[in-house]
Amino acid sequence: MLQARIHGPGDVRVDEVPEPDPGARDVVVRVHACGICGSDLSYIRMGGVAGPGPEPMCLGHEVSGTVEVAGAEVRSVAVGDRVVVRPGTDTLGRIGNGTPEGGLTPLLLVTEADARGVYRIPDSLSLDAAAFAEPLAVGMHAVEQVEATPDDGVAVFGCGPIGLAAIATLVDAGNERVVAVDPSATRRDLATSLGALAAVDPTTDDVWAALADLHGTTPFMFGPTPATAAFIEASGVAKVLTSIIERGAPGGRLAVVALHYAPIPTSFLTLLMKQFTVRGSMEYPARFEDAVDLLARRDLGALTTHRFGLDRLDDALALLEGSRDCGKVAVLPG
Secondary structure: OEEEEEEEOOEEEEEEOOOOOOOOOOEEEEEEEEEOOHHHHHHHHHOOOOOOOOOOEEOOOEEEEEEEEEOOOOOOOOOOOEEEEOOEEOOOEEOOOOOOOOOOOOEEEEOOHHHHOEEEOOOOOOHHHHOOHHHHHHHHHHHHHOOOOOOOOEEEEOOOHHHHHHHHHHHHOOOOOEEEEOOOHHHHHHHHHHOOOEEEOOOOOOHHHHHHHHHOEEOOOOOOEEOOOEEEEOOOOHHHHHHHHHHOOOOOEEEEOOOOOOOOOOOHHHHHHHOOEEEEOOOOOOOOHHHHHHHHHOOOHHHEEEEEEHHHHHHHHHHHHOOOOOOEEEEEOO
């Protein structure tokens, strides 16, 4: 069968590999769709999770599909179940993140299925839409990390799939004061279609003036600041982080969910004076199933804007490395 693997920096190939050989606690999922994540692009650039390893690295962790084989000791799912897969844990390792398995393949081996998390999806939810469960769970956790309430003014910087997932989560919880910030017109349109109050283009608009207009202002010893209570940094742009800390309101809360590999200078004096909270946001809510529940409540299918066969993986990666004027990009291994 075929499997997308990284062989070195910038070197991705679709290789012929053996079919899975599951054990008693494993399942094999016939993959319907696997999204491409920003972390996948980083791994490709570096040649692996932290650079090249001794073996090619399998790609893909945003998976929906149908259980084709279930080991004798598996209790959570059965053959024929339509499912999404939680990639893993620190103990088990994470599918598509340095383990021997990856979701960009027709048949995915999920080891220790009950412990890792393989979840049935409702009949009303398509496998296309269900593949968004993993990035949605990441966005949901970012919202948890900033402890956003329905009354908070919230700014989401970066409206790729994770930023859009955070916006969907906030709006689903009743927040009508979400402001999206992204240079892509497509992504801004997706944000407002989800229910964002406004979408700001940072290349043409004064983001901080827009936030002051939409959320009001609050006093600070060096002059008023926008009263935005919470920020989600999903852009991966270093100057966004420094700008939020410099321009954000006293008592503000920031969740960093984007990958920032290089050190970023930060004024801890400003953090101190503002009593500003910065939290990293890694992975998922306590219940991964919450993402499936949200997908069943809200139609988020439009967030996946492009689909490619595994034979066109290079085209999918080029789109994401190029204009990024898109939502989620998914691969259908077939």
